[in-house]
Amino acid sequence: RRDRHDALLAGWREGCIDAGATWGGGESPSLPGLVQAQDIELAGSAVGMVPEGRAAILGADLAPGDEIVLVASSGLHANGSSLARAVADRLEHGYATPLPGGRPFGEALLDRSVLYVGLVRALLASRIDVHYLSHITGHGLLKLMRARRELTYRVSWLPSVPEVLQFLVEQAGMAPAAAYQTVNMGSGFAVYCAAGEGEEAVRLASEHGLRAGVAGAVEEGPRRVVLEPIDVVFESGDMDLAPSG
Template sequence: MTDLKNGLTYAQAGVDIDAGAALVEAIKPLAKATNRPGVSGGLGGFGALFDLKAAGYDDPLLVSTTDGVGTKLKIAIDTGLHGQVGIDLVAMCVNDLLAQGAEPLLFLDYYATGKLDVATATSVVAGIAEGCKLAGCALVGGETAEMPGMYSEGDYDLAGFTVGAVNRDGVLPRLDEQRPGDVLIGLGSSGPHSNGYSLVRKVVERSGLSWDAPCPFGDGTLAEALMAPTRIYVKSVHPLLKAGKVKGVAHITGGGLIENPPRAIAEGLEPRFDWNAWPLPPVFDWLQREGGIDDHELRRTFNCGIGLLLIVARDQAPEVLMALLDAGEDAFVCGELAKA
């Protein structure tokens, strides 16, 4: 017969249901602030509904992406700078949608930890909500998993999931329209974004600097500079996609400027970068010098100052460039397409 007097509880097993409920209540106003046309229902259900007709689509295709933040999380955990990795999480997903010509509509997150710290989790989700506002998509739900024994004390992991839409005639890349001489326009990054941080951490280890040391290539501490959130390009770029001004988009993530551009370029063509067309940002110059990283390794690991790459017809390039500059982007011509 079961001894109920000495029975176990979920809390004794390491899972605090009350903390989970407190987190849900804390993030409800954050999620509500990201509401947009098309969202149906609120946070807390078993799923999220979205009305594509209310969002203005008449012949839509759905596009979904998922991503994480990588080992940039280790810096957040080691330094307590949790507020911005949520922006990174959204950015890595929604910028991928742009490469298909799509507009981000809704976002969900997955937060996993060994023991739930409500303050830390709320800070992370606040960043996710801010990223959703920057991208114009709604935070419609997610999952918080408290898993004792799976993570070391203080550790957590993140995954993001986004769904977007594009009308059938707006899907990118438009490979059959690409030609030699098409212009490559780069949009400036805010730093390494969320890629290459295992190498970043190795360089910092070699430098002997602590995370709270003055930044050797900018303002604030070294950690603050390296935690600059990934830029979200949706509001400046999506109008150009809807207008049919762009033939292809490459989100420069893991693989840098070597591996990512070919994913958006037609067979028989290749990108020819003018590597002198933009200055290497100070963070990458410091990483290269401090780590003894050669040019090819740098370019195949980091974005080197270009977070998003657009492929545009030569006669459309001045108009596109001006629109990006007017929208507040650091945009510049950085090369062209050529026969492979």
């Protein structure tokens, strides 16, 4: 179908532009007997560069008192598609099922993912003392403790949940603890910076058209995530056992 072909290429192009990346091409084999008509199989990888004169940001500088800034997502992003397909299969009208706001479920699932490359570039070019960065993808807010450090990440504020994600987890019958360790639930990216610098990171996010807020702080304590607004605690062991998005 030419419309699907064109939509795929258009989205790929927009993603490259957003990320400031170059797509170097790749193999486009025909695999009859393996990939059926109207289906598509995609695989990809990306290579990035650490700016000259900077060390890779791997969490070594994380410390108690650091502020956690959460940057909003636009919806499903890259994780939760299997769950979405399972839910759609159970709905009488499938992907055409209207959300409470009126949009079709399937249309909302395809909302453009937010790419945070521009924000990261701005953070690295600023005077903000960035100690860690974490992309909130599969395993949801468990990713807040992705750094292998014995620290507690206490969150007192959460971004609003996109309507499509709220509908998805409700239809799947997921409790808050399960939902927040499966899909992003409105948080697409986390910035950890020195105490007192979170609001400047929020300002930079706003300049890039992104909603963000100072969500909490890093504390001394065992490796865990405390989500105060929903009364959920994730322990270190949950990181290994969380269901895949």
